[in-house]
Amino acid sequence: MLMQVESGSEAAAATAAAVLTAPLSLEGGLAAELRPANLVQRVLSLFRNVRPGSDLSHFQLPATFNLPKSQLQLYGEGVYCVGKDYLRRCAKGSDAVERFAAVVGWSISTTRPPIFGFAPYNPVLGETHHVSSGSLHVLLEQVSHRPPVSALHATDDDGEIELVWCQNPIPKFHGTSVEATVKGMRHVKLLKFSENYEIDCPNLLIRLLPAPSVEWSGTVRIVCKESELEAELIYYRSNAFLGLGGDPRCVKGKIFSSRSGEIICEIDGHWDRIVSAKDAKTGKVSVLYDAESAIADLKTPVVRNQEGVSPSESVVVWGEVSDAILKKDWERSSQAKRRVEDTARRLDRERNDKGEVWIPKHFSLSQDKKGSWECSPLEKSVPPAPIIVPS
Template sequence: MKGWHKRYFLLENGFLKYAKHGSDLKKGKLHGCIDVGLSVMSIKKKAMCIDLDTEDNIYHLKVKSPELFEEWVSKLRHHRVYRQNEIAMYPHERHLFHPHASSSPSLSDSLRKVSSWLHSSEDMDKCCKDLEECESYLLELNLLLKSMEVLHRTYSAPAISALPVSTYDLPKKEKRPRRWRSKNNGKETKTTLQSPRLHASNPNLSTTESNAQEVCADSPDSPTDVSRLQQDFCRLASNIHSSLKSAFSSLVAERDRLRHTVDISHSLVHQVSNESKASIPESMSEFFDAQEYLLSSSSSENEVSDDDSYISDVSDTISMDTCSNEGEKILASSDNVRRSTLPSPSPTSSVSLWNILRNNIGKDLSKVAMPVQLNEPLNTLQRFCEELEYSELLDRANQTQDPYQRMVYVATFAISSYASTYHRAGSKPFNPVLGETYECDRPDKGFRFIAEQVSHHPPVSACHADSKNFTFWQDVRWKNKFWGKSMEIVPMGTTHVTLPAFGDHYEWNKVTSCIHNILSGQRWIEHYGEMAIKNINSDACQCKVTFVKAKSWSSTVNEVQGVITDLKGKVVHSIFGKWHESVFQGDPPSAMCIWRANPMPVDHEQYYGFTQLAVELNELNSMLRPLLPTTDTRFRPDQRLLEEGNTEGAEEQKQRIEQLQRERKKVLQDNNMTHQPRFFKKSKNDTWVSNNTYWELRRDPGFGKMDFPVLW
């Protein structure tokens, strides 16, 4: 079973624990632990695979024999029900039951200490008792204050109590004395804490006073009682002060204990991080850490998730002062004024994703029709153009003599292509129809870009960009898998960049992406796996970049680490950072900033999380309109209507465009014909490359004089 790792599993009380060997489980040396009750489970009988989506990770399990597979499925279902019932009975303890997966016994001990501290704490019990005692003192003090105020008004303002009683509500007269007498009743004393404070401006004061004097036999009736009440007041105030002081001391002690425990846990996490960095192969040997994509065009049941990388203790707190100024753009801005915002903010969606996805768990979603409310007003072809937002890194690479430093810039460019996805987990791009094209001519950035949808089944998009400093091209096919709580996006294809000054030809793979909290909560995206970059025209150096997968017990997210090695495998340069923020070269704190993401536009959350470049990609002005082919994405009506905020019209146009595509496909099939892309061709190694005719045809004779299929 190529690409899989054999592991020993133990299913116990709703938790699936696993390790390399059975003896490791007995020693407590776990590779991980899965809470089956909190996971979404999908079954593939044909491939004998079980997929568990825990929201933090997606686990793929494969069983060799059908009998063993059926037994595992049955046991997992029973334990899942048991665990869910346990959570339902003790919902406040759901996280305390969960033994977090960890390769460090000391870390597990620390977590157990925290759990036991939460269950039993003498200081907190003492604090609760002090506060309860303080509450009773306050209730007594409240009654005492009322007695003192009644006494004061009885002697200092007798004329007020002579007001006519008939002007007040009789039931209120009867209710007050009853509550006044039940001083030791627990329920009644609690309500007195919420009663209004007596004041001279209260018109019901005389009624309260008169009734208190008439009904209560022990009401104060002489000036000598004032001294006694004052003594009682001082005594209660002193007791309250002592109780609050004791409670405060307990809280301070508990805070110090908690800080100490958290510091120990934090140091242990960093210890695990350093150990995993020293032994990368060991940390990547969990059963779902398949190095290869076992994918085929005929079946999607043998797909495996990408690498789960190690934890890093490198922080991203390096001073801005160390950031290199070389990152400034070297090209002058164009005279064209581009728009700074979209015509309309993103609409609120009322679509139930669960109704759409519940029958597609574990399946490829590329063939599943999605409502337009889930889209953003850009499509996949334009997303490819976004990868060139930081093309100045390639400009710098083409001007750098050192081959190792050139690799640093190329690797940083590959990382920067993911930056725009950070704020975009809430929506998906439109799927291009067969024959759809897109161009982007950016003199301010120094490149020209074209893209075309060259295949429909399987969906394949190809793009090409050229500049005086580089040439960039790729063809990519995507596989989208929904696992119950998250959606995994696995790209297949290779990205190519050539630098004419040195004859370099770099190529690299894309890493796996995953969108979490698909059905509920705040959606967020992460990228994980290994990206291998090599110069196929020279073996002088190569680069490996690791997109670190987030761990549930670590706050590190979006981290990347890379090394540039020479022919002998010796590390020449190292890079690190976060794919959505910045990349640094060297070792902290003296590391140099190679790249930093551009600031986001104002109110970007209201406009699909678009970067400034994304805002500009679908803009269509009067000067550009006559120069574009009719197949250009900017003319697509459903995407344009969504950009303008008309979701109903966009949905109607989307369905019409999809129907036109089905009709064109049927015509081709009936005539035994295949679609031929207009601007791309197949190369010798079966990849799609530009035929270099787009810009020539655009200039002469012009696309307005050419025939194109009616796509919309």
């Protein structure tokens, strides 16, 4: 199965089982098809025996609570599943401020509507996900399991953009809520301008009481040392009282000079609608980000080259599980999910028994002095993928 060399016929059978599902977009229709009538009660029952403060990184959800896709796919979809290409726009700016504002807009575009009561599969060690969208090629790998660390590398054919993304989500149970702190850094590199933008991520907050909800929250910082510009974005719920009411999809912030602290523009809006930028000097307001053009009516990727799909590909590893979930065959989905997870545990035991250390295939993995994980691609560019987003 996963991470083992297979014969040609076995590999062909595995890739034939690839199941691709619709990306999360403004409508979130995928989960609506699976949502049971008593979802809130079922979610609350999951945490009945979980102690506050517990790390949920390896909490195993029943298949009935899973989206039919891996967390690797969700990370990738934030990059390759878009309507308007905000990433490519970053390399077209005529000056440093325009490029920086475009990077801020792209960062917001990776924010997708979360869905209460559903979570993706926890990727297994060595799992990969490889997709191309036009001239952009995206490759992900689960480079660590304990702790869970995912790495992403994306490059374009024009040699203008490189994206390196390292993610280490740490979900914790707080009694009436679950908060997933997303550690790691995104690096957007505009190669023609020798500019590197460092971007962190908002946290995911799941409220169980008093009113069930799931939302992005916290502060995102974006820094470009070459242009000496910074941005601060705050994701928040407006006009809430005791956790009730309000609008959970607000974002506000500013772009400013790292050297002087001078504010260049103010940012305000809703990440699932319109985000505007107001020039601090002239007062002119422009649209920085339009969610309708970016993340509405997104296209589902398709397999272009069946033979090129790796047995470690997410849509193959979890193919049977996803197929069963989509058909609401819960017994088969649970059995298939258990097989994937049991295989991963068995391979881990075998490595431990042999004294072997897992080495990622596409990335090198390290920790800095503060304990944060860093991932470096082993190859300069990402090759075209066997899975594509239709044009």
